[in-house]
Amino acid sequence: MSDTATIVRTVLEEHGRLAVPVDGLQNESDLYAAGLTSHASVNVMLALEDAFDLEFPERLLKKATFSSLGSIVEAIDEIRVDA
Amino acid sequence: MSARAPDRTLSERVAEIARDVAGPAAADVDAKARFPHEAFAALRAIGALSALVPVEEGGAGASLAEVGRATEELGRYCASTAMIFAMHQIQVACLVRHGRSPVFADLRRRLVEEQLLLASATTELGIGGDVRTSSCAVETVGERYRLEKNAPVISYALHADAIFVTARATPDSPPSDQVLTVCLKDDIELEPTGEWDTLGFRGTCSPGFVIRSEGPLSHVLDDTYGDMSARTMLPVSHSLWGHVWLGIADAAVENARRFVRKAARSKPGTTPPGALRLVEVVTQHQQLAELVHGAAARFDSVSHDDDVLTSVGFAIAMNNVKLAASTLVIDIVGRSLLVVGIAGYREDGPFAMGRLLRDAYGGALMVNNDRIAGNTAQLLLVHKD
Numbered sequence: 001m002s003d004t005a006t007i008v009r010t011v012l013e014e015h016g017r018l019a020v021p022v023d024g025l026q027n028e029s030d031l032y033a034a035g036l037t038s039h040a041s042v043n044v045m046l047a048l049e050d051a052f053d054l055e056f057p058e059r060l061l062k063k064a065t066f067s068s069l070g071s072i073v074e075a076i077d078e079i080r081v082d083a
Numbered sequence: 084m085s086a087r088a089p090d091r092t093l094s095e096r097v098a099e100i101a102r103d104v105a106g107p108a109a110a111d112v113d114a115k116a117r118f119p120h121e122a123f124a125a126l127r128a129i130g131a132l133s134a135l136v137p138v139e140e141g142g143a144g145a146s147l148a149e150v151g152r153a154t155e156e157l158g159r160y161c162a163s164t165a166m167i168f169a170m171h172q173i174q175v176a177c178l179v180r181h182g183r184s185p186v187f188a189d190l191r192r193r194l195v196e197e198q199l200l201l202a203s204a205t206t207e208l209g210i211g212g213d214v215r216t217s218s219c220a221v222e223t224v225g226e227r228y229r230l231e232k233n234a235p236v237i238s239y240a241l242h243a244d245a246i247f248v249t250a251r252a253t254p255d256s257p258p259s260d261q262v263l264t265v266c267l268k269d270d271i272e273l274e275p276t277g278e279w280d281t282l283g284f285r286g287t288c289s290p291g292f293v294i295r296s297e298g299p300l301s302h303v304l305d306d307t308y309g310d311m312s313a314r315t316m317l318p319v320s321h322s323l324w325g326h327v328w329l330g331i332a333d334a335a336v337e338n339a340r341r342f343v344r345k346a347a348r349s350k351p352g353t354t355p356p357g358a359l360r361l362v363e364v365v366t367q368h369q370q371l372a373e374l375v376h377g378a379a380a381r382f383d384s385v386s387h388d389d390d391v392l393t394s395v396g397f398a399i400a401m402n403n404v405k406l407a408a409s410t411l412v413i414d415i416v417g418r419s420l421l422v423v424g425i426a427g428y429r430e431d432g433p434f435a436m437g438r439l440l441r442d443a444y445g446g447a448l449m450v451n452n453d454r455i456a457g458n459t460a461q462l463l464l465v466h467k468d
Contacts, residue, residue, distance in 0.1 A: 019257035032309055035257030037215065042461050058467045061395040063313060 007051055008072050015043040027070040032063075041066045048072070054079050093134050093145050094152035100125040106160035112286035113163070113438050116279055118242045119286050122157070122164040127198035131168075133191075135175045140188070141195035147176075147319060147386070151326040151379040158330015159337075162442035163286025165330050167200075167239055169323035170287075174201035174247050176319045177263065177304070180386075181311050186301045190245075190265065202243035204234040204294055212454060215312065216258035220251035221303060228264060229297045233276070238289040244268050248294060249308050261308035270298035283441035284449075314392045318382045320450075321405040325375035328412035328446045335419035335439050336368045342423045342434055357422040364418045371411045378404040395466050402459045409446030416443040 005027070012031075013022040019035030036044075044066065045056055056065070056079065065075045105122040112119045126132060134150050136142020150172050158165035175194065178187055178201070193199055205214040219232040230250050240246060245267050252262045276291040304311070339361055346355035378401065385391040420427045420436050427436035 032307065033252070033256070033260050035259055037259040038309070039458075039461060042465055045465050055467065056465065058394070058396060059390075061465055061467070062390060062393040063310070064393065 002073070004052075004076055005069065005073050008048065008069055008076070011044060011047045011051055012069070012072075015047045016040055022069075025069060027073075028068050031066060031068055036066065038063075044072075048076065052076055052080075054083065057082075092152075093131065093143055093149050094156055096129050097126065097131055097153035098156040100129070100131075101156045101160040101164075105157055105164045109161035109164075109286075109438070112161060116281070116285035116288065118239060118288050119161060119164040119167070122161065123167070123200065123242075126168065130195070130198065132171060132198040132200060133175070133195040135172055135179055136191050136195055137179065140191050142191070146379075146383045147322055148376065148379040148383055151322055151376070154323050154326040155330040155333065155375075158327045159333045160330075161286065162327060162331050162438075162445075163284050165327040166284055166287050166324075166445075169320075169327050170203065170238055171201050172323055173316060173319050174203055174245075176315050177247065177311055178265070180315050181263075181304050181306045182265075183305060184301060186299070187265070187304070197244070199244035200239070200242060201245050201247060202237060202239050203247040203249075204232055204237045204240075204292075205249050206235055207249075208233040208235055208291075210258070212451065214249065214450070215261070215309065217249050217251045217261050218258065220254040220256060221262060221264060222254055223300060226300050227297060228300050228303055230264060230266075231293065231295045233291075233293050235277075235291045236279075236289045237273075237292050237294065238287045240273055240290075240292055240294075241288065246271060246294065246296075248296065252307070259309070263304045263308050263311060264296070264298075265302045265304065266294070266296035267298060267302070270302075271296045281445075283438070283443070283445045310393075313398065314389060317398065318378070318392065318401045321401045321408075322375070322379040322382055324446065324449070325378055325404055325408040328408050328443070329371055329375045331439055331443050332368055332371055332412050332415040335416040335436065335443075336364055338427065338434055338436060338439075339364055339419040339422040342426065357424070360418065360422045364415055364422060367411060367415050367418070371408060371415065374404060374411075375408055395462050396468055399459055399462050399466055402455050402462075405450070405455055406452055406459075409452060412443045412446055416440050 009022050016036055017040045060075050104125045108121050133142040134145040138144035154165050154169050157168055207218055209218050210216050222229045245265055248264050248266050249261050252260050272295040274293040279288055279290040343355050343357045343361050391397055416439050423434045426434040429435055430437050
């Protein structure tokens with residue numbers, strides 16, 4: 001598992017307020033089905049911005065970005081390439 | 084059965100119904116807190132209830148802007164009729180945009196042919212007013228669903244042919260993982276839990292019920308409610324509700340205009356005292372009209388662009404429409420009353436404004452503005468543009 005994925009998991013565990021432990025989730029698991037609310041997804045994003053010292057651009061601020069661990073990691077990789 | 088006169092637009096035909104049918108019944112609908120039967124019989128007769136269904140499926144293929152205009156026309160004469168019309172069209176929009184299976188195609192066919200009236204049950208006791216969470220859940224028994232929901236309000240439940248009910252996807256799902264189930268009238272049992280005796284929107288007949296429903300599992304819409312909420316419910320609701328309030332404002336401003344004109348006629352050569360205040364009212368009314376018409380046009384221009392619809396910026400914009408429109412209407416009706424004065428304060432006579440005033444206050448309360456502001460405040464933390 002990449003470092004990015006590990007940090008994303010930690011952030012989700014702390015701020016995602018999911019109904020299940022993050023450890024039990026696959027990279028593709030649907031986070032919304034796991035109980036992620038739009039309210040919590042905002043907190044997750046703020047924490048990710050802090051942890052990775054980056055800013056999510058407007059175009060990534062959509063539901064799909066936070067739909068799974070994989071899509072979050074993908075978004076972060078994308079932001080880093082652009083930076 | 085949708086008798087179409089192609090040379091006249093939907094909103095023109097609805098305007099006629101508003102003036103000739105909904106308007107004359109409005110006082111009685113309000114006084115008795117009864118369903119506006121006559122207006123809906125007339126709307127059904129012109130096929131207005133399936134206006135949003137695509138032409139290839141037998142509907143009018145109307146844009147949200149066009150349905151909005153029709154809603155506004157109704158709102159001018161009877162806000163309850165307009166609100167029911169708006170709430171129905173919101174469910175139709177969900178059915179059209181999210182009902183992909185043959186079962187829902189069939190329901191759209193019935194909607195066109197029988198002009199079904201669709202209602203919704205989204206709020207629930209014990210969830211603190213947050214419609215994006217549910218406590219009740221869809222239980223699956225073989226090929227059938229079963230659900231029971233204690234809803235503090237279901238508008239026109241007793242007059243609807245189907246009720247769209249939100250619930251958790253399964254009994255094990257978290258509160259935010261919701262689906263929308265189309266519960267047909269024959270599959271529903273309604274146990275009333277209260278009365279509907281309110282200050283305004285009295286004709287929407289929205290008391291509480293425990294709703295129990297059992298039917299084929301295929302009646303549960305595929306998309307999650309969260310998805311439908313962002314892509315359809317939120318923008319369509321805020322646009323159409325806005326048109327209801329705009330209709331109320333239209334009526335109030337028209338009242339004020341008539342009053343000032345009458346005063347001017349009685350003393351030609353002098354500007355009536357209310358004329359300057361009328362300028363303020365008309366200025367605000369223009370803001371509201373541009374805002375609300377713009378919201379519908381904005382949705383129409385991006386209605387198939389999921390990236391835009393699910394973006395933070397779009398959600399904030401639609402929340403802004405709701406917050407601004409529902410407060411502007413109160414201000415416009417209040418200021419119009421100041422122009423008209425005691426003639427508007429009277430409950431009788433041609434300038435009476437009591438019902439407009441009572442209805443105007445409903446907008447800020449239905450899906451409470453403070454809740455929406457709280458949601459926007461959250462979104463603003465991450466919004467960049």
